[in-house]
Amino acid sequence: MFCVPSTEFGAIMNITKGGLVLFSANSNSSCMELSKRIAERLGVEMGKVQVYQEPNRETRVQIQESVRGKDVFIIQTVSKDVNTTIMELLIMVYACKTSCAKSIIGVIPYFPYSKQCKMRKRGSIVSKLLASMMCKAGLTHLITMDLHQKEIQGFFNIPVDNLRASPFLLQYIQEEIPDYRNAVIVAKSPASAKRAQSFAERLRLGIAVIHGEAQDAESDMVDGRHSPPTAKYVAAIHPSLEIPMLIPKEKPPITVVGDVGGRIAIIVDDIIDDVDSFLAAAETLKERGAYKIFVMATHGLLSSDAPRLIEESAIDEVVVTNTIPHEIQKLQCPKIKTVDISMILSEAIRRIHNGESMSYLFRNIGLDD
Numbered sequence: 001m002f003c004v005p006s007t008e009f010g011a012i013m014n015i016t017k018g019g020l021v022l023f024s025a026n027s028n029s030s031c032m033e034l035s036k037r038i039a040e041r042l043g044v045e046m047g048k049v050q051v052y053q054e055p056n057r058e059t060r061v062q063i064q065e066s067v068r069g070k071d072v073f074i075i076q077t078v079s080k081d082v083n084t085t086i087m088e089l090l091i092m093v094y095a096c097k098t099s100c101a102k103s104i105i106g107v108i109p110y111f112p113y114s115k116q117c118k119m120r121k122r123g124s125i126v127s128k129l130l131a132s133m134m135c136k137a138g139l140t141h142l143i144t145m146d147l148h149q150k151e152i153q154g155f156f157n158i159p160v161d162n163l164r165a166s167p168f169l170l171q172y173i174q175e176e177i178p179d180y181r182n183a184v185i186v187a188k189s190p191a192s193a194k195r196a197q198s199f200a201e202r203l204r205l206g207i208a209v210i211h212g213e214a215q216d217a218e219s220d221m222v223d224g225r226h227s228p229p230t231a232k233y234v235a236a237i238h239p240s241l242e243i244p245m246l247i248p249k250e251k252p253p254i255t256v257v258g259d260v261g262g263r264i265a266i267i268v269d270d271i272i273d274d275v276d277s278f279l280a281a282a283e284t285l286k287e288r289g290a291y292k293i294f295v296m297a298t299h300g301l302l303s304s305d306a307p308r309l310i311e312e313s314a315i316d317e318v319v320v321t322n323t324i325p326h327e328i329q330k331l332q333c334p335k336i337k338t339v340d341i342s343m344i345l346s347e348a349i350r351r352i353h354n355g356e357s358m359s360y361l362f363r364n365i366g367l368d369d
Contacts, residue, residue: 019102020044020353021067025076025092026085027051027059031325034109035075037342042350047072051088059087067101071353075107075345078324080303082112086130090137097138105141105352106134107345109323110299114148115271117155131155143348145323145341146270146298161348161358164365165298165321168339170202172319173266176337177294183264184208184290188281192269198369199268199296208258208265210281212251254284261289266296272320273301275309282314292316300326300336307333 022044024035039046048064074096076089089106096104116126134142135157142156145163153160173180180203187196187209200207265285272278272295282293293315300320302310310318311333318333320326321341330336344361351358 019070020349021047021065021070021072021101022349023047023049023063023072023074023092023096025049025051025061025074025088026079027053027088028079028081030327031077031079031085033325033327034077034322034342034345037322037340038075038107038346038349041342041346049092051092053084059084059091061088061091061095063092063095063099067096067099069100069102071103071105072096072101073105073107073349073353078108078110078112086112086133090133093134093137093139103140104138105143105349106139107143107349109145109321109341109345110301111144111147111152114152117149117152125155127152128155141352143345143352145321145345148270161352161361163344163348163361164369165323165339165341165344166198166202166369168321168341168344169268169296169298169319170199172337172339173203173294173296177264177266179264180266181205182262183266184258184260186210186258186260186265186267186281186285188267188269188277194368195270196268198366199266206258206263208256208260210254210256210284212254256284256288260285263290264292264294265290266294268296270297271299271301272297272318273299273303273306275302275306275313278315279309279313286314294319296320299323300329300338302326302329302336307336310335 022035022039022042024032024046026032035046050062050064052060054060074089074092076085078085089108093104093106113126113130119125131152140158142158142160143163144160146165147153147162150162153162177183184206185196185200185203187193187207190209190211193209196207196209267278267281278295285293295315295318297320300318301324307329315335317335317337319337319339321339323341326336330338348358348361
C-alpha cells in the first residue's frame, strides 16, 4: 500500500510561494467542481477568467487578471463535448502565452483521445496530434493521471507527470469493503492483467483473468488495407519470393483463469466508458460463483446508457475517481461511487510551483504500474 496519509498532505497543502495563478478552462459549470476542490486545498482563489461559447459556437476566452511572470496552472476536466473542451484549453493556454506567463502547466486528469494512441487501419494517432497542438499552443508542463498507455508521454516534448489514482482506490477497498480479504482481483481481459497484478500484490490477494470469446474494446481488428482480397501467399518484390500471411486470431470459449467461487470479485481497469465488456465479465464471474462484484476504475466516462445498464446488471458497485464529472450518472445509478483525487493533484501543483521534487508522489511505483 502506498497511499499518502491525508494528515501529512493537509499539514503542507497551504505552503505555496507567490506568483501562482489557478484557472479553470471549463465553460461548463458542472466541470468546475474539481478545480474548486484543488483551490481550496491550496488555499488560493480561482483566477478570474471568462470562458464561453459565441452564438456561432466559437469558443472565446477572456483572462481578467495579470499573469505576467507567473506560474499559471490550467485545470481542464473533460465534459461530454470533448472537442469544445480541447478548444477551451488550447485557447486559454495560448492566451496565457501571449500575456507573458512565466510557465503554463496543464492539469488534465483525464487525457482525451487517449484510446487513439495506436495506428489502426488507415486512421491516425490522434493522441500524438493533440500532444503536438498543446505544445504548440504554449504548454510548458503537463500533469495528468493514469494515461491509457504510458507511452503517450513520449508524444510530448515537454515534461509530463503521469500521476496514479491507485493509492486512493486501494484505500477505498481496504476501508469500504469489510471482507476484502476474501476478494480476488480480476482482469476482464489479458490486456488488463498487469494492472490487476499490481492491485493484487499490494493487497496480498489472488488474481483471476477472464479470457475468451467476449470481444475486447482494444482487440485487433481486420486491418482492411489489403486490396485485392488476400491470398495464402502474396507476391513479393521478386517473383521467386513468397511472403507467408499471418494466421488470423480466433478466441477460445470464454474461461476464467483463477478461482472466484465464493469470493468477492474486484474488476480493475483504467477507463470505464462503454460498459458492455464489464457487464459480460460480471455475468461470467457470477456464473463461476462470485457472490459480490465491484468495478474499480480511474476514469468514469460512463457514456450513453451506462448508468442504466449498470443498475440493471450483476455489478454491486462501480467505484471511479472524480477526474471526470459524473454527478448526473450518480443520480441515475446509486451503485456509482466517487473517490476524490484532488489531494494528489493539489500536492503536485504545490511541488511544481515551489520547485520541489515530484518523486514523493511516485513512491513504490514500478515500471509495470
